[in-house]
Amino acid sequence: MTRLVTTSADDAAQLHRELERALGGGPAIGLGMLGEQPSEVADGTAVVIGTSGSTGIPKRVILSAEALRSGAEATAERIGSGRWLLALPAGYVAGLQVIVRSIVSGTSPVVLDGGFSPRAFAEATLAMLPGGPLFTSLVPAQISTLLDAADDTAVLAALQAYEAILVGGQALPQPVRDRATEVGAKLVRTYGSTETSGGCVYDGIPLNTVAVRVENGELQIAGPMLADGYLGDPALTARTFTRDEHGIRWYRTGDLGIVEDGVVRVHGRADNVIVSGGINISLDRVERIVRAIPGLTGAVVVGVDDAQWGEASVIVVQRGEALRRSESEQLEHARAAVADEIGKPARPARLILVDELATLPSGKPDREAIRRIATELR
Template sequence: MAEWTIGGVLDAIAGVIPDRLMTVCGQRRSTFADTADRSRRLANFLAGRGLGAHRERHTLANWECGQDRVALIMRNDLYPDAVIGCLKARTVPVNVNFHYTPREVNELLEYVKPSAVIYHRSLGAKFADVLPPDALWISVDDGGVLPELPSAVRLADALVEGAVDQRISPSPDDVVMMCTGGTTGRPKGVLWRQCDTYTVSMNGADHAYAAEIAEKVRHAGPPWFAVSPLMHAAGMWTAFAGVLGGQTVVLYDNRETFDPKAVWATVEREKVGLMTMVGDAYAGPLIDELQRNSYDLSSLFAVATGGAATNPRHQQALLEMLPGITLVNGYGSSETGNVGFGRSQRGDTRDTFELRDGALVLAADYSRFLHPGEQEIGWVARAGRIPLGYFDDPDATRSTFPEVDGKRVVISGDRGALAEDGTLRLFGRDSLVVNTGGEKVFVEEVEEVVRAHPGIADALVVGRPSERWGEEVVALIARAEVRAAVTHDVLHTHCAAHLAGFKVPKEFIVVEQVRRLGNGKADYRWAKSAVLREVTPA
């Protein structure tokens, strides 16, 4: 069986069903032939400007990258085309969260060191001061009135320049970089061979012949609707699973804030069969809208959530209001890919996950792999097709991707156990991460900003349950002086100047002293308890 490139799969599909609608986003409706041609032209443009692979994979350590990186600061429109075009050029597409502040994006770009940046024009002004001056800038028109940044190349012009084919031979070993946060909030780029992420997270396979792909995609079901943003791994993987399966994929037009009315209207208009979203941040407003208004959702057979946990109460409400659907809870991470799925229907709810190939549970001491029915709670892990490692970080690569019992594995950081039937029971993340509305917040980064305020002596940041966001960020603060003017509004303004909105604490709780352990480390057990006791806010 042969390993495939993602661009090769897309081109094979376009050769069979060129006129089938591939993506819908706002007013843009693109066929498979449209995207195959756009991605080819973008690849030619990048290659013509000297970008591509400069060292082959077999000459590199797992944390090294011998290809030019291309940072994508993009909304959903044309995101698949940009990713595939970069891969066809043998460059590395790198996701950048456009909700970040310029300071945070600057930190990420300094780490990634991109040779090019593709951005939607309306985002250009926000990040103009931190875009690498020696990089190639490509601007994507998203209907805004802002002028082009100086020296930027319009995507439309790049596609014209890319009409002339270059000599490019992409490899299955070429990588995709999925950026996630580190334990201190500093960025980490997870390096996946593209053939591995295609197989593990995009419902792909090693195909013997292109005819296998043709047979797979010849008959399509109803459209999929990727409501979640493609700049996150969960959103991109879901959309690409549909696209590379020959489905029509509707992308949420996220130029505006999330609008539950627009979501249900789109499901009704496009006769969507499968809809994917991110946990409580989406489920709550969608349920509220269904309670207010009615829609013809008879085409909808499944709703899938991933990227963040969904409150059981919200899951039950969806099953009651949409009794014909299957509710699918997806579980995974940027490091593991799709690990498993939990499927529930009305009257038959499940709280465990069916594991995909390679998923397993490692004993707490890393000594062995656990078997179904054992009582021990271990670490969720995966063997087989896993990432190479973390870009430019040999130490983190060795610790997160160790060899156990002769197998190279990736350890997720989540604790779990195997039920008698072999399904996974998930107990939660062991590291200091708050997952709020599908966004990961690393508490030490927020603490650093809070402590920088002159009125704060010390601070700890934790998450607490939230019906709206699944979890929300809360800070425990000790004032530098008892009467220091550090009200909620003052601290909120201070944090918002340095952090993305989703990282800013929802509440600042004043305590007499922040507790630390004898070794000086934070006592997060105490902090969690203090937050749940609802200490008087500032």
């Protein structure tokens, strides 16, 4: 057994040093677990990440040094090696992997201090030039913010400076990706989770050490980057990680999707479903359609109680995102698009404008908080 030492992710330089030791067999790091009693974990463990995701259910994900290194090495094999900009919280797997990738490549990441802004991003990026290939990892909301500021020559130059910008954490709306292509930003859409040591499917193609299959509509992943399980929860570990008849270990993602001609297509969370008028409706699928509409690329779709249908979907969007039509016309546009692709029962019932969309520290939408606001305003 090895000792688990809880630490803060606020000091990226200190975390870098502790992570180097953890990857080399030193004490394991506990992130997002401050205030909890220290404990011991299995030998080979490098990090335990405390996370509740957007569902609010706490988990303690155990990641070995082998898993983290495997993810970083597979990424380098796919997109190349170089210097990384850390612009995400290091206490979450996407930010943590920026540090791991830097360690594996023998470099130190440049840390974006303070709050994220186009000016800060540009200054940090341009200060890294010249110096070989540059990489970073962002969430879609950060990309949208940068694209909105791309008329600033420094921001545009920074976007164009990266060999690849990994984008994950949530679905990347196609209009955002199209805008990025137009300005010369090289985005790579990633899919993965803390349980897979971060993104392990890039632009729909699994990394070379990764296998993806579909069982009863659910995407499952195998590979050396899988977590060992959940600290203190053997039952959840057994439900989430299974072995097939060949002894291959698979992670049950909880996501619905398909694998077609080697390309992984994610349809949404199996548990993010409402029943409206007796019909099951995937809110993730509705949201993807809505986000493809100009003016709604940052929208979040949540389910609320409905007196007539039992449940209904509602579009929530921040006021700062310019609607191309009036609210009623934009809603009708969205309803028509959803009806065309999924069917009339899936049409959103309402569009709600808010001053600010609630987010988790990871940058993902706080869906439960947004749902509560939608319920109150409805």
